[in-house]
Amino acid sequence: MRTKLVELSDAVKIISDGDEVVMSAGFTDSPMAMLREIARSDLKDLKVVGVVGGSINLDFLVGTGQAAVLDCCSIGFEPFQREAPNFDRYLKESRIYAMDNT
Amino acid sequence: MGVPYIPVRGLAGTDVFERRDDMIMAKNPFDTDEVTVVAVAQNPDVAILHARKADKDGNALLRRHGEDVMIAQASKRVIITAEEIVDRITPDEIGGEYISAINVTAVVHAPCGAHPTGVDGYYDMDLEHIDTYITASTDDASFRSYLERYVIGKTEAEYQRLVTARVLEPAR
Numbered sequence: 001m002r003t004k005l006v007e008l009s010d011a012v013k014i015i016s017d018g019d020e021v022v023m024s025a026g027f028t029d030s031p032m033a034m035l036r037e038i039a040r041s042d043l044k045d046l047k048v049v050g051v052v053g054g055s056i057n058l059d060f061l062v063g064t065g066q067a068a069v070l071d072c073c074s075i076g077f078e079p080f081q082r083e084a085p086n087f088d089r090y091l092k093e094s095r096i097y098a099m100d101n102t
Numbered sequence: 103m104g105v106p107y108i109p110v111r112g113l114a115g116t117d118v119f120e121r122r123d124d125m126i127m128a129k130n131p132f133d134t135d136e137v138t139v140v141a142v143a144q145n146p147d148v149a150i151l152h153a154r155k156a157d158k159d160g161n162a163l164l165r166r167h168g169e170d171v172m173i174a175q176a177s178k179r180v181i182i183t184a185e186e187i188v189d190r191i192t193p194d195e196i197g198g199e200y201i202s203a204i205n206v207t208a209v210v211h212a213p214c215g216a217h218p219t220g221v222d223g224y225y226d227m228d229l230e231h232i233d234t235y236i237t238a239s240t241d242d243a244s245f246r247s248y249l250e251r252y253v254i255g256k257t258e259a260e261y262q263r264l265v266t267a268r269v270l271e272p273a274r
Contacts (some may be wrong), residue, residue, distance in 0.1 A: 004209045005158040008258055011181045011208045026219070027227050029151040030166045031168070033215030034183050036253045036261060049146055051169050056219060056235065063245045079227075084240030086112035094247050099122060101113075 008037040020047040026055035027079050039064045050075060059084035062096060071099040103172070109138040134211050142144050149177035154198055154224070156184035160206030161191035163198040166224065175204040183212035197223075214262050231265055 008083040011034065015021065019093050023031055035057060038046075043066055050058050050072030063086035075084045090096045109130070111145035114137070119125060123184040124144075142213045151170055157161035162182045164170045182201070187209070193200045220237065237249035252261055 003158040003186065004160040004203070004206060006210060008144050008183075008206050008210050008212065011183075011210050013149050014179050014181060014208060020144075021150065022144075022146035024167060024169055024170050024173055025152065025216075027167070028216070028222060029152050029182050029219050030207070030219040031150040031181075032217060032219060033152075033212040033258050034150045034181060034210070036258060039249060039253050039256075041178045045250075049144065051173055055233065059239070063239055064249065071224045077232075080232070080236070085236050086245065089239070089241070100118070 007096055012037045012041050012043070015041075015043055015046075016048075017043060018045045018047070019043075020049060021061075021068065022049040023052055023054075024051055025057060030055070030057040031061070032057065035060050038066060044068075044086060047071060055084060059086045062086040062090050067096060069097045069099065071101065073101045103143070103176070105143060107140050109140050109143050111138055113139050121183065125238055141238065144176060146177045149173045149180045151201070152212070152221070153182050153184040153201070154221065155186045155188050155191055155195075156182050156206075156209045157188055157191045157203075160203030160209055160211070162201045163191050163195050164184050164201060164208065170200065171257060174201050179207040180205055181208050181210065182206050183210045183215045185190075185213055185215065185221060187211045192271060195268055208257055212258065213257075214266070219264070228265065 034039040046066050046068045047069040048058055048061050053074040054072045055077060058070060075087050077084055091098055114250045125139055125141045126139050128140040130138060150163060153162040217233040218228040238244050252264055
């Protein structure tokens with residue numbers, strides 16, 4: 001069986017502009033290294049889905065300007081008792097489209 | 103799950119259906135007096151999941167959360183980043199949720215790859231860095247500076263050196 005082991009820079013090529021990208025987790029187990037690699041790429045207009053919910057992971061892709069649509073049941077910085085800062089700012093400025101599944 | 107849609111009871115009675123086309127109200131075919139929300143299946147293009155361990159074939163051990171397996175199975179392509187690459191992960195593995203190589207497209211060795219969030223048994227979340235992130239998120243210019251300092255134009259190894267230099271510094 002061929003190995004599926006690749007570098008971050010190869011894995012990011014699996015993603016295309018406009019893709020629906022799903023992730024889980026929050027302040028534990030968030031795939032931040034991959035999200036940083038997305039930030040280093042030119043990817044844009046991603047539809048980002050959080051199952052269940054989201055925190056710094058979804059907020060990061062909003063902050064890099066690469067998320068056009070967010071689809072989740074909630075997003076926040078719950079351990080810090082505050083809103084997700086980039087999401088909150090982008091939403092108030094109507095710079096992202098948020099689909100609320102609460 | 104492999105189903106085209108699913109009935110759910112949440113959201114009934116709200117006006118979200120006027121604004122989106124992925125959910126509708128529909129009669130229960132077995133009891134037409136009952137109406138529920140019916141949501142179309144989501145099959146995302148890419149799933150990104152961070153694992154504790156993975157092997158080079160794509161088998162992985164994730165935190166114990168059932169939704170992670172469901173996400174992997176529902177998505178067209180799956181990227182797994184992992185704290186450790188080991189010889190072999192089997193369904194009998196203890197300490198987490200098993201994801202089969204069948205569902206995985208690519209595996210990346212990313213030690214400390216969840217930083218600044220934590221991974222049980224590996225490291226805690228980095229409160230100081232999250233604080234830096236929150237402060238940087240005040241406006242576009244400051245978040246751009248944050249990205250330029252830590253992420254853009256830097257490799258992941260360089261990011262890790264930047265953030266762990268402080269973490270590993272002995273307390274005074």
